[in-house]
Every structure is written in structure tokens, then in C-alpha cells.
Amino acid sequence: MAEDERTSDAITLFAAPHIVAEAAPSPGEPAGTLRLRSADPLGSYPVSVLHSLRAWADAGPDHPLVAERNPDGAWRTCGYGAAAAAAEAIGQALLDRGLRPDRPLLVLSGNSVNHLLVTLGAMTAGIPVAPVSVAYSLQSRDHLRIRAIAELIRPGAVFAEEAGRFGAALDAAVRDTAAPAIVASGHRPGAEQFGDLLATTPGADVRAAFAGLTPDTVAKLLFTSGSTGTPKGVINTHRMLSANQQMMRQAWPFLTAERPVIVDWLPWSHTFGGNHNMDMVLTSGGTLYVDAGRPAPGLFAQTIANLSDVPPTVYFNVPAGYAQLVPALEADPAFAERFFSRLRLAFNAAAALPAGLRTRLTDLARRTTGRAIPVTGSWGATETGPAVTTAHFGYEDARCIGVPLPGAEVKLVPAEEGTYEIRARGPMVTPGYYGRPDLTAAAFDDEGFYRSGDAVAFAVPGDLNAGLVFRGRIAEDFKLATGTFVRVGALRAALLSAAPVLSDAVLSGENRDEVGALAWLNPAQAARQLGVTPQPAGDLIIDDGLQRLLADALTAHNDEAGSSMRIGRLLVMAEPADLDAGEITDKGYVNQRTVLARRAGLVEMLYADPVPPGVVVARRTA
Numbered sequence: 001m002a003e004d005e006r007t008s009d010a011i012t013l014f015a016a017p018h019i020v021a022e023a024a025p026s027p028g029e030p031a032g033t034l035r036l037r038s039a040d041p042l043g044s045y046p047v048s049v050l051h052s053l054r055a056w057a058d059a060g061p062d063h064p065l066v067a068e069r070n071p072d073g074a075w076r077t078c079g080y081g082a083a084a085a086a087a088e089a090i091g092q093a094l095l096d097r098g099l100r101p102d103r104p105l106l107v108l109s110g111n112s113v114n115h116l117l118v119t120l121g122a123m124t125a126g127i128p129v130a131p132v133s134v135a136y137s138l139q140s141r142d143h144l145r146i147r148a149i150a151e152l153i154r155p156g157a158v159f160a161e162e163a164g165r166f167g168a169a170l171d172a173a174v175r176d177t178a179a180p181a182i183v184a185s186g187h188r189p190g191a192e193q194f195g196d197l198l199a200t201t202p203g204a205d206v207r208a209a210f211a212g213l214t215p216d217t218v219a220k221l222l223f224t225s226g227s228t229g230t231p232k233g234v235i236n237t238h239r240m241l242s243a244n245q246q247m248m249r250q251a252w253p254f255l256t257a258e259r260p261v262i263v264d265w266l267p268w269s270h271t272f273g274g275n276h277n278m279d280m281v282l283t284s285g286g287t288l289y290v291d292a293g294r295p296a297p298g299l300f301a302q303t304i305a306n307l308s309d310v311p312p313t314v315y316f317n318v319p320a321g322y323a324q325l326v327p328a329l330e331a332d333p334a335f336a337e338r339f340f341s342r343l344r345l346a347f348n349a350a351a352a353l354p355a356g357l358r359t360r361l362t363d364l365a366r367r368t369t370g371r372a373i374p375v376t377g378s379w380g381a382t383e384t385g386p387a388v389t390t391a392h393f394g395y396e397d398a399r400c401i402g403v404p405l406p407g408a409e410v411k412l413v414p415a416e417e418g419t420y421e422i423r424a425r426g427p428m429v430t431p432g433y434y435g436r437p438d439l440t441a442a443a444f445d446d447e448g449f450y451r452s453g454d455a456v457a458f459a460v461p462g463d464l465n466a467g468l469v470f471r472g473r474i475a476e477d478f479k480l481a482t483g484t485f486v487r488v489g490a491l492r493a494a495l496l497s498a499a500p501v502l503s504d505a506v507l508s509g510e511n512r513d514e515v516g517a518l519a520w521l522n523p524a525q526a527a528r529q530l531g532v533t534p535q536p537a538g539d540l541i542i543d544d545g546l547q548r549l550l551a552d553a554l555t556a557h558n559d560e561a562g563s564s565m566r567i568g569r570l571l572v573m574a575e576p577a578d579l580d581a582g583e584i585t586d587k588g589y590v591n592q593r594t595v596l597a598r599r600a601g602l603v604e605m606l607y608a609d610p611v612p613p614g615v616v617v618a619r620r621t622a
Contacts (some may be wrong), residue, residue, distance in 0.1 A: 011254045013344060013374065014392035015040075017403045019464040026447055034412040034420070036464065042407030042427070045246035048213055048238035049282045050087070050124055052245075056285040057084040063259075065281070068113050068290040069306075075289070078113050083120060086198055088207075090121025093200035094157065095209065097180070103156030104128040104221060106149070106173055108137050108166045111268050111290045114184045114194055116278070118159050119268070121197070123219050123238075126209040130155065130221040130233070131269040137169035139579050146172040148230045149223060152435055155179045163188040215239035215427075221434050222271055222382050233434035240385040241275055243427035245283040247405035248276075251392040254344060260286035261313045261342075263306050265294045265321075271386040272349055277316050295324040297523065304328055304335065311341045318350040319357070319496070323503060326360050327528050336368045345374045351589065352470050352489060353377065354497035355398040377401055379470060383443065383450050385428035391467055399469040399493065400459055411449045412456070417485050419471045422456045423449035455487070476592045478510035484564045486515060488592060491565055499553035501525045501546070502572070506595045508603045514568035516606035518599060521546075521572050536574030539602065540614040546572065547616050554618035569606045570616045573599070 018039040026033070046052055056063065061081020070076045078086075099105060105122040107129060109115040115131070122129045130153055136145045150158075150173045158173045160166040163186030170181050170188065181191040219238045223231035249255050262281060266273030281288045289310045293302030295318075303325075317325065329336040346361065358375050365373040374394065379401035380386035388410065391402030404410045407427060412420035429450050432440030444450055455474050460466035472489020479485050488507050495505055495517060503522035509515040521541055527533045534543035550570055558566045577584035582594045596603055605612050 011257045011344075013252065013254050015251055015253055017393055017465045017467075019403045021464055026445070028446075030414045032414045036404050036410040036412065037408065038404050038406040040250060040406045042243065043246055043250060045242045047215055047242065048123070048217075048219065049241050049245065049279045050120065050210070050213070050238075052242075052283045052285075053080065053087070053120065054084050056282075057081045059285075063285065064287045066113055066116050066288050066290065068111075069292060076113060078117070080285070083117060086117045087120035087124045088202035088210075089200045090118055090197045091123075091125030091127070091209065092202045092206040093197035094122055094127055095125050095205045096200070097157060099125070099127045099156035101126060101128065101218060102154075104130045104153050106153065106155035106158045106179065107131040107269075108134075108146075108158060108169050108173065109161035109184075110134045110292075111265070111273070112161055112184075113290070114161060115159075115268060118182075118194070118197070119220075124210050125206050126213055126217055127156070128218040128221050130223070131267075131274065132169075132173075132223065133269045134267060135579055137166050141580055143169060143172035144580075145231055147175060149233070150174070150177050150179070152230075152233060153221060157182055159194070160184070160188075162186050163191060213238060215242070216431075220274070222269070222274070224382050232436065232439055234382045234430050235432055235434055236271075236275065236385065236430065240428050240430065241279050242283075243407060244275070244385040244387055244405075245279050247407050247428065248280065248387060248390070249283070250406045251390050255280070255284045258313065260284055261289070261310065262286060262316065263289045263291050263310050263312045264316055265291035265303060266316060266318070271380070271382045272316070272318075276349075276380075276386050295321040300324045300328070300524070307339050308335055311338050311343065313342050313344050315339075315343060315346045317346075317348060319348065319353050320503060322346075322348065322353060322357055322361065323496075323500065323522055324524055326357055326364070327525055329364055330360070331528070333368070336364060340365050340369045340373060343373055345376055348375065348377045349380070352399045352493040354493050354500070356497035356500060358398040379422070379454070379456075379468075381424075381450070381452060383430045384424050385430070388422075388424045388426075388428070389468060393465070393467070395459065395467065397459055397469050398497075399471070399490065400467050401456065401470050402467045403465065409449070411445075411447070415455055415474060416477070417487070419455040419457045419487075421474060422452050422454050422468070424452065425449045455489070473592075480509055480515070480564075481511050481513050482563075486564050491515065491567070494557065494561070494565060495519075495567060498557040499550055501529055501549060501553075504577075504590050505570075506590055506592045507567075508596055508606060512607060515566065516603070517567050517570040518595065518602055518606070519570055519572050520576065534572075537614070539574055541572040541574050542614040547614075550616045551619060554616065558618050566618075568618055569611075570618075571602065571606060571614055572616075573602065 021036050057080040062079045064077045065080045065083050067075045067077040119129045159182045163183040183191045184194040220236040221233040268274035291306045293299045376391045378390040380388045388408050389402040409425040411423040455471040456468040459469045476488040502519045505517045505519035523533045530545045534541050534546045
């Protein structure tokens with residue numbers, strides 16, 4: 001790694017990795033099973049991130065913790081001192097209303113100052129917080145997931161940011177539980193106002209509850225995507241959250257040297273936004289600006305405006321977000337100069353970042369600033385707090401997920417085609433699923449390692465410090481009729497890198513002669529490359545210019561690919577992935593098998609002869 005990638009303005013970005021391995025298969029595990037860990041011991045950490053909040057509040061109560069846009073566009077800011085005081089008041093109010101460890105607080109809200117304050121208040125009082133995805137509230141038509149979650153946890157109260165927008169979701173949450181509603185704005189018959197909680201005088205109860213917090217106290221219940229059924233409530237203890245932040249601080253020492261500034265849309269109902277990012281701000285005394293935009297039609301302009309107004313020091317996103325951001329930066333040099341002006345690093349998680357997109361981002365950063373700005377990644381899960389590995393070093397392969405963080409143990413169990421299933425153990429790992437001992441038992445092996453179901457391989461065989469590369473979900477991979485094994489995760493990332501005009505895709509081909517792809521369009525990139533945005537024609541998007549572009553991309557990709565990485569045909573779907581049908585998770589990640597099953601007619605169209613209109617066929621070259 002070049003010196004300018006390790007340091008910036010005399011601040012060390014990354015600690016050097018020191019990874020050790022041992023061959024230690026358990027009885028019944030295959031030969032070649034390995035364990036990896038950092039040789040650097042995990043340092044001490046507080047009982048909870050709330051203790052960090054209070055320490056920063058004592059040191060500088062006026063320093064901004066969180067900010068959001070008011071209706072007039074100005075930033076509403078809440079400082080550390082005000083947040084700590086509000087947490088005590090809200091915690092006391094919730095205890096007064098009978099909430100307790102077995103009567104959690106259910107939260108129906110997007111990211112907001114009020115959402116953060118009610119979360120801190122409940123956690124201060126030892127009351128678990130269960131934030132529910134906004135997609136379940138506002139995009140779902142049947143609200144079955146909300147009803148299932150409420151039935152599982154039996155909340156002591158339900159908080160909603162807005163009575164009107166979340167009215168149907170509130171109805172679903174209280175339908176079978178009779179839990180009282182608390183709203184921050186608007187009117188709902190019988191609901192309490194959030195302002196009443198803020199006006200409560202803290203007393204002995206909340207002080208005793210805070211003093212009684214232990215590392216094993218449940219802080220949150222975070223729900224997995226539910227793409228294959230009812231969402232599972234992952235128990236998040238204070239140990240998980242606090243330990244994971246210490247792990248990150250040891251890998252990223254710059255967090256101890258300067259207080260981070262983050263502009264973030266990632267939802268707090270999920271571990272990436274709500275734990276990794278928000279807890280990093282709390283632990284490091286930083287400031288989080290709530291981005292009400294997101295990588296979705298009609299909303300990304302808000303993200304651009306917010307990033308132009310407040311350039312971040314660390315930037316977090318998922319591949320869909322970078323697919324929107326990079327073209328916007330390329331099209332507007334002034335925006336790029338502003339965005340990169342104080343950026344230490346850009347961070348991707350949740351899925352592999354297409355290599356072409358990563359290269360465009362790193363090249364743009366260097367052209368704009370004259371310095372290297374690392375684009376790095378990580379691996380983890382809702383069950384792991386979330387970070388297990390991170391790439392705190394330079395690397396070329398965009399699939400790199402780094403090395404185990406200090407305190408994390410990784411077990412690599414041989415799978416197919418030279419890959420391993422990655423499993424995790426350590427203080428950041430969940431004790432299990434709320435109210436589901438059967439799921440808990442199935443999620444762990446005999447040594448207590450969490451079974452992820454994800455496949456990885458060594459980036460550089462023989463070099464442990466070069467890290468691991470992500471190879472996709474084991475359950476998604478398949479074999480062609482020829483016996484060729486297809487790694488879906490790697491091939492999907494390669495396709496999106498070769499054809500940035502696509503926003504996402506699922507791959508078909510199990511027991512067939514070649515791989516096909518059902519894809520969705522990236523409208524912003526299409527407009528940039530074609531000059532127009534192609535429009536739907538029935539079930540497909542059919543456009544001569546788009547089809548020529550995709551045929552060229554497929555042909556170029558196949559010319560460089562091995563037999564398991566070639567894609568023979570592709571079509572672009574007009575219908576977006578359906579949340580209620582389980583085609584897409586609330587985080588925006590596509591469920592490969594559900595899409596293929598629900599759209600079996602389109603899969604058959606891919607392989608039909610003669611080739612139907614709208615199906616792109618890769619040209620065969622010598």
C-alpha cells in the first residue's frame with residue numbers, strides 16, 4: 001500500500017493486519033477447516049455505547065450528535081448534552097408506562113432525531129428497542145410482517161414518527177397486541193405525544209435501570225430481511241455493540257484522532273446503519289447528518305444536496321448507492337470537489353461492489369484531490385453486531401472483505417470449488433433469536449460459531465494478511481447441465497461491472513446449457529449513456545440502443561471470462577422487485593430464488609428459440 005493510502009494529513013487511517021491461522025477441525029468437520037484471528041488482542045470497552053454518549057456529553061455537551069433537515073431546509077441539530085438528558089427523561093417515561101425488558105419498544109420510523117432519542121431513552125432504561133423497516137410500513141400492502149413482529153415481541157408501546165404516514169402500520173402493530181401508540185407528530189385517537197415523554201422528570205427508577213445495565217442486557221431486537229419467511233428477531237446485547245466498536249477503532253485508529261462526520265441514509269432498523277454507523281458516531285464523539293434521500297427514483301437528488309452541504313469525513317453506502325453516486329460525481333466536478341474535500345475513506349458493505357464501479361470511484365477521487373482515498377469493505381451480519389472482518393489495507397480485488405477484526409474468530413469450513421463457508425465467534429455475536437430457540441440452535445455449530453451460509457476464498461493463497469474475498473451465498477450457487485459450477489455472487493458482480501446501465505440482476509441456468517440473466521435498469525446511468533431513459537413495453541424494457549449496449553457488454557465480458565462466468569442471454573424487466581412477494585428484502589437486496597420462481601415465464605423466455613423480442617444475446621467471437 002502506498003504511504004498516502006495509509007495516512008492522510010499525518011493521521012493514520014489503518015492499523016496493519018496481523019492474522020494467524022490454525023488447522024483445527026472439530027469432529028465431523030472436513031479436513032482443511034481453518035480458524036483465523038487477529039494476533040492483536042481486543043482492548044477494553046465500556047458496558048454500552050450509552051456510556052460513551054455520556055462521556056462525550058460531559059466533555060462537550062454542545063457538540064452536535066445528530067442533525068436532520070427541518071421543513072424549511074435548515075438543519076435541526078441535537079447536541080450530546082441534550083441527547084443524554086432526553087434519554088433519561090424518555091427512559092423514565094417508558095418505565096412509568098410499564099415497559100421493561102420483556103415488553104420492548106417497537107419503533108415505526110425512518111431515521112430522525114426523535115427516532116434516535118427514543119432509542120437512547122429505551123436503552124438507558126434497560127428496555128430493548130425493536131426498530132422496524134420503513135419499507136414494511138410504507139411500501140408493504142398487507143403489513144403482515146409488522147403483525148408477525150408485534151405478535152412475536154408483544155411490545156409495551158409502539159412509537160411512530162408521524163401518525164398519518166404510519167397510520168396503517170400502527171394499526172397492524174397494535175391490532176393483536178393492544179400496545180399503546182406514541183407519536184411525534186400528527187394526531188391519532190388515544191395516542192400519546194412524544195413531547196410528553198421528553199417533558200418527564202427523570203427519577204430514581206431510570207437511574208437504577210441505567211446503573212443495572214450489564215454487557216448481557218438486551219439493547220435491540222433487529223429483524224432480518226424476512227426474504228424467506230417471517231423476519232427473525234436477532235438479539236443485540238450491549239456487549240455486541242460496544243465490543244464491535246472497539247474492534248473497529250483498533251482497525252481504524254483515525255477514529256480516535258478525529259471526530260467523524262457522517263452523512264448517512266442507511267436505515268437504523270438494520271445493523272449497517274443502526275449499529276455500525278450510528279454506534280461509531282456515539283463511540284467516537286462524531287456527528288451524523290440524517291440523509292432523507294436514498295438511491296431510489298426521485299430521492300437521490302436529496303442525497304446530492306446533503307453531501308454538497310455537508311461533506312463527510314467517512315462515507316458509507318451499499319452498491320446500489322454507489323451506482324447512483326458515481327455518475328453524479330462524474331457529471332459535476334464542483335460536487336466531486338466538495339464531496340471529496342475532507343473524505344478519509346469510502347466504505348461499502350452488504351454486497352460486493354462491482355469492480356468497474358470501484359475503479360471509477362477511486363480514479364475520480366485521485367483526479368479530483370490529487371491523493372488516494374481508499375474505497376474499502378467489510379463482512380458481517382445482523383447476527384454479528386455487525387462487523388467480523390474489514391479490509392484495513394489496500395487491495396485490488398473489489399470482492400475483498402478483509403481480515404478478522406481483533407477479538408473476532410473466523411472459522412473457514414471447506415465448501416465447493418475451492419471456497420469456504422465463513423463462520424464467526426466472539427463478543428460481537430448474538431446469543432440467538434428472540435423467542436425462537438429452534439432457530440438459535442440451528443444457527444450455531446457445536447463450537448458456538450455462527451453459521452453464515454456465505455462463501456469466501458483467500459485473496460492471495462498463502463498470505464493471510466491479504467484477506468478474504470466474498471464469493472456469494474452458498475444457497476444461490478448452481479450447476480449448469482454441463483456440470484460447470486456457477487458462483488452467482490461473483491458472476492452477478494462481474495455483470496454489473498461490465499454493464500453499469502443495469503442496477504441489479506438475478507442469474508438463471510440451473511440444469512441448463514448456459515447462464516441467463518434477468519436484470520433491472522439503472523435509469524440514471526441509462527440516461528447518461530444513451531441520452532434517453534428507455535421505457536417499459538409490457539413485461540420488458542425494449543430499446544434498440546439499450547440492446548446494442550447490453551450485447552456489446554455481454555460479448556466483452558464473455559471474451560474475458562471462463563466457462564463458469566459466461567452469460568449467454570439477458571433481458572431487462574419492467575416490473576420492480578416485489579417486497580410483499582419476497583422478491584426483495586426491505587434493504588433492497590434481491591432474493592435470487594424467489595425472483596426466478598415468481599418470474600418463471602421470463603426465465604423460459606430467456607431460453608426460447610427463436611429468440612423473442614427483448615432478449616439480448618451475446619455475440620459469439622472466435
